Amino acid sequence: MCHHMATRVAIFTWIVVLTGNGTVTAGDSETAAERGRALLTGKSFIGPSWSESAFTKAREFWGHDAPDPAQSPEAYAAAFASRYGLHPAPYPNDGLPMGLRKATSADGKRKGIQIDCMVCHGGSIGGTSYVGLGNSQLDLTTLFRELNLAEGRAFVPIPFTLNTSRGTVNAGQMSIFLLSLRNPDMTLRAFPVSTGASLPELDVPAWWILGKKRTKYYDGRTDARSARSNMQFAMGDQTLDQLKAIEPDFRDIDAYLKSIKAPKYPFPVDADKAHRGEQLFAKNCVRCHGTYGPNGSYPSKIVPLDVIGTDPRRATGITDRFIAHYNSTWFADYKADETLVGYQAPPLDGVWATAPYLHNGSVPTLYHMLKSSERPPRYRRPPSTSFDHYDPVKVGWKAEPVTAPLDPKTPQPEAMFLFDSSRRGLSNKGHTFGDKLSDEERMDVIEYLKTL
Ligand code: HEC
Ligand code: HEC
Structure with missing residues (x-):
């Protein structure tokens, strides 16, 4: 396997294919934003990168005692969340912390777990979790490394630094890397396009400011009406037809993101x-x-x-x-x-x-x-x-x-x-x-x- 293929496979182990196994059905009476929230928190857009047992085996790499996941699953989930900087899910999530979810491969054969948008875009403050509060605790490098070790994968190369500190994450370079593997018609390339782009790790912006923006991302170079740009993390190796099939879901998700309002300051104000x-x-x-x-x-x-x-x-x-x-x-x-x-x-x-x-x-x-x-x-x-x-x-x-x-x-x-x-x-x-x-x-x- 050539170097680029190895890298590509490594990246695809965590940003993979459409499963289309969503159990979400949206009634007509729902608004786009309501459908969007249900899709974002309930549907698995990409297949599993790890088996379910990796979740409980990860504790073997912590270097300290952990609650027994069989005896006290909630205590174990809390310890897992604290290890990697995740937060309790404020929606039903099969006992997993927000940002991880159960996932099934497109052919229905492989079941396991995957990350989703909320691994970065789900946070908590003062004991309350919020979809759309940037995760200021996340350590994605350690999460990936220890889930991979638990899966029996000794070393999965990632071609750039994901984070050097808790709470920052190099999401931009992930997107650039995935996009460099595509031709304009979205067919996969044998070798990445050389774009020379190189981004640093970033703080994650709150989703509740998106609704006000005409242009988005930190540099404001993208029109905030663009819903396809939000799909970069659902790209994996999906074909153009597969991407087109989930675009309506992402329009609803975009409507939801733009409907989120900021929580109120909880202490007295003079x-x-x-x-x-x-x-x-x-x-x-x-x-x-x-x-x-x-x-x-x-x-x-x-x-x-x-x-x-x-x-x-x-x-x-x-x-x-x-x-x-x-x-x-x-x-x-x-x-x-x-x-x-x-x-x-x-x-x-x-x-x-x-x-x-x-x-x-x-x-x-x-x-x-x-x-x-x-x-x-x-x-x-x-x-x-x-x-x-x-x-x-x-x-x-x-x-x-x-x-x-x-x-x-x-x-x-x-x-x-x-x-x-x-x-x-x-x-x-x-x-x-x-x-x-x-x-x-x-x-x-x-x-x-x-x-x-
Ligand atoms: C000339 C334009 C400009 C002025 C004037 C300005 N800001 Fe800003 N502010 C920015 C920009 C641009 C950023 C984002 C910079 C970055 O992230 O690198 C920012 C970021 C911030 C942030 C951080 C937001 C976050 O979520 O990280 C705060 C808080 C803030 N400004 C408050 C203020 C306050 C209070 C004032 C007045 C005393 C002020 N700013 C004046 C342009 C301005
Ligand atoms: C690995 C962490 C990570 C994941 C996963 C992730 N994001 Fe982000 N997201 C970020 C970061 C960091 C930024 C800021 C990027 C920038 O502006 O350079 C961002 C920016 C955004 C913005 C623009 C916000 C603004 O105000 O300008 C939207 C919208 C967004 N993400 C939606 C999503 C959706 C939808 C998903 C899932 C399909 C997702 N993100 C997955 C980290 C992530």
């Missing part, structure tokens, strides 16, 4: 402070982030790299050649913008719940967002999303700065708790628009942000 903060926000922030409330308007503004000053690698990692290739394929129901500008200023709805901040998750709290000189260059990610680790003053995760070098003997899963902004793509610089505020003004703006 109304006077928040009111002062709103005025400061109007002066300093609205031109990029828009206004909120019933008559709110969001400008979908893409800010040039030299103005925003945040890590450029996500934006510059997309090459003209990649855009040309993307635009030549079936996925481009709307053509991606050929011009590189920078990063889109996101809507700030529910921003209290989406720490860490920036597209690369380099900033642990809103306070640090608005005072760039105090951002910790290296810090520990919280051990869980319990409110014990939440800072309601600075708003975000309590971030313990780390100065000592990492002991090289630290096991990789433990080392993943360290976020190091000196790594590729993870710079915590830029977005200095809050620096000129006084400390009191800054706290007023933060109080207002809690209300969004």
Whole structure:
């Protein structure tokens, strides 16, 4: 088997074929968004990568005792979720954590488990799980490695770094890799198209801001009406006809994603402070982030790299050649913008719940967002999303700065708790628009942000 084939098979072990074994039936009375939620949480779009026993065998690789999955399945599922940074599913999921699901191969012969969108797009905060909260705990590298080991696959090469820290994930490079294996008519290529594109690991955006956006993804180069672009993770080695067959499902899923609303801040808010903060926000922030409330308007503004000053690698990692290739394929129901500008200023709805901040998750709290000189260059990610680790003053995760070098003997899963902004793509610089505020003004703006 040539190198490219080996790599391709490796990738296909986790992003595979359409099974079409969905048990979801949608009645006519349902809205597209309701159908979309049922499909997203109930249907398996890709066949299994691992057998069901891999789920319970994974504990053999943890290096510590685990609850007995036969005696206490719930305790085992919780320990599994904590190991890899997953969360309880807020919908029926066969006892599996959100982000894993039971799956059957297209021919119905192989049964097992697979990841789904919620492995990255399902999170929790303060003990409540949300479909659409970016997963700020995920360690996809360790999840894949230990499920593969449990399956008896010693080494499955992945041609790029998935994550060096918990909560960031290189989803963009996964999509680029899959698309580079396709011709414009979606037939599979023997050798990948060379696009030169190279993306870093990223924080996962909340789905509840999508409904406001005219353009999407961090660089804002894709029309938000595009539903096919959401199918990149259901691509596997499906034929064009197979992709066309599931496109209506993905239209419904897109309608659902755009219907999700942000959860409300659960702690008390000082109304006077928040009111002062709103005025400061109007002066300093609205031109990029828009206004909120019933008559709110969001400008979908893409800010040039030299103005925003945040890590450029996500934006510059997309090459003209990649855009040309993307635009030549079936996925481009709307053509991606050929011009590189920078990063889109996101809507700030529910921003209290989406720490860490920036597209690369380099900033642990809103306070640090608005005072760039105090951002910790290296810090520990919280051990869980319990409110014990939440800072309601600075708003975000309590971030313990780390100065000592990492002991090289630290096991990789433990080392993943360290976020190091000196790594590729993870710079915590830029977005200095809050620096000129006084400390009191800054706290007023933060109080207002809690209300969004
Ligand atoms: C491996 C993790 C991962 C998986 C799996 C994943 N996503 Fe994403 N998703 C991301 C990341 C990271 C981004 C930000 C990408 C960027 O803008 O560069 C993103 C962005 C998006 C966006 C754009 C959001 C915005 O506001 O601009 C949509 C929509 C989306 N994903 C839908 C899906 C759907 C539907 C699935 C399942 C078919 C899925 N994703 C699977 C990680 C993932
Ligand atoms: C010139 C445009 C601009 C101005 C002015 C601006 N921002 Fe931003 N903001 C952005 C962009 C662009 C991003 C995304 C940058 C990135 O991820 O690299 C961002 C990101 C953020 C984020 C992180 C969102 C997340 O989910 O990670 C917060 C919070 C934020 N801004 C708050 C503010 C506040 C508060 C102000 C006013 C004090 C402000 N911004 C002023 C453009 C702006």
